[in-house]
Amino acid sequence: MNYIRFKAMTDNFIPTESLAQFYKRTGQDIPLGLESGKAHFNVRETLTTTRKTPFNRRDYFKICLSQTPAKGSGILQYNDQEIPINQCCIIFNNPAVPTSIEVNIPFNRFYCLFNTPFIEGSIPADIQYACPLFNPSLMPVIPITKEDRQRLSTYFTQMQTLQDSDYPFKWDMIRHLLQLVIHEGIRLQKNQEIPATVVRDRLVNDFLALLNQQFPVDSPESPLKLLTPAHFASQLHVHVNHLNSVVKKHTHKTTRDIIHERVIIEAKTLLRNTNWNISEIAYALGFEYPSHFNKYFKQFTSRTPLEFRMGRKTTA
The missing domain is CATH 1.10.10.60 (Homeodomain-like)
Incomplete structure (x- = not known):
């Protein structure tokens, strides 16, 4: 394949947003060490304003907890699906699937993002198979109740508190809380094709x-x-x-x-x-x-x- 033809093809490929590009796009300072392949994690509580994010893949994982959306708040473009954001929900963004979200009504949310080195070896393959964060065949948006929201908000708040602390083992505690969020997502999935038993082989x-x-x-x-x-x-x-x-x-x-x-x-x-x-x-x-x-x-x-x-x- 000659260079010109290959370049034309790659120019038309779906872009992949890096963590550094995410921070730049959202007007945040780029943390040190991102380009060195070191483990990275961040959690924030924000007000999502009316906008549309770029449609692309990502080289990082992201989980969003939408806390107060009303009907018509937004639409998640997930590959070839348009998924309305009409109620409180948790969203698992699979890096391999191109996504974009269009927000029509501002709403509060937590989000955490992290790269592969941060979770490497801590999430077994069986759990990955049952979670939309890793398995793109599962629905990424999971509606939640008020009680679910309160419980999940506590996990995100605890991760944020630990992140801002000087506790020497805070990242290990955050990984455990992150696994709780992932397990909650698996447990709360409704009417989806997930393994009837957890794979332990x-x-x-x-x-x-x-x-x-x-x-x-x-x-x-x-x-x-x-x-x-x-x-x-x-x-x-x-x-x-x-x-x-x-x-x-x-x-x-x-x-x-x-x-x-x-x-x-x-x-x-x-x-x-x-x-x-x-x-x-x-x-x-x-x-x-x-x-x-x-x-x-x-x-x-x-x-x-x-x-x-x-x-x-x-x-x-």
């Missing part, structure tokens, strides 16, 4: 972690390589039948279904938010021929990639 956790490491897709020059249960089994050094059996037992889904769900989510993201042509998207997702991708996409969505793209453009 190391092989399944390793499979889910290996799957998630492939996303987001940054370039057709670095296509997906692990696309079948056999590919994952080889990397995990187990027989594919054993992997399939264990995954099915703990997630109630087949290994192949979980892979398909994640690939389709990424395909929709690329179709909706980039100007890559269908062939380029097909190659980026690991398909040898665009015709195979067309057949695959239609099998799971009842539309061809082009029909999906044109439909989204006309309804946007």
Whole structure:
């Protein structure tokens, strides 16, 4: 692929906002050490004013607790979905999914943001699979009651108090409180497809972690390589039948279904938010021929990639 063609493609790709860019965009001082890859965490209580944030991916995690929104307060654009913000809720922003929020009526909220080094090793893969912060197939907005809001507000307030303190082990305490917030989000999910039992199998956790490491897709020059249960089994050094059996037992889904769900989510993201042509998207997702991708996409969505793209453009 020549440089000019590659640059044109990357120029049309969904931008990824860094932590430094977030602080600059919101008029805040950029904390020291952000560019060095060190662990970073921040929590604040703010008044969200009428505005629309940029539509992009992020290289950080973010959880928002909207405390006093009324009907029509705002709309969350989450990939190809428009989700109204009509009541108190907690919002889990998955970094791999492009999002934007348009606020129509100002409302109070807490938010915390953090990078991968801050939580590395502290959130098991099974918990990640059950939480929209890490699993993009789950609904990111979870409505909450007044009692839920009060309890969650306490966690955020405690994190803020610890952050401003000089207690030497404050970050460990904050990680524990952050895990409480994540668990509350999982528990409060209503009518969503989450595992009936918490996954406690190391092989399944390793499979889910290996799957998630492939996303987001940054370039057709670095296509997906692990696309079948056999590919994952080889990397995990187990027989594919054993992997399939264990995954099915703990997630109630087949290994192949979980892979398909994640690939389709990424395909929709690329179709909706980039100007890559269908062939380029097909190659980026690991398909040898665009015709195979067309057949695959239609099998799971009842539309061809082009029909999906044109439909989204006309309804946007």
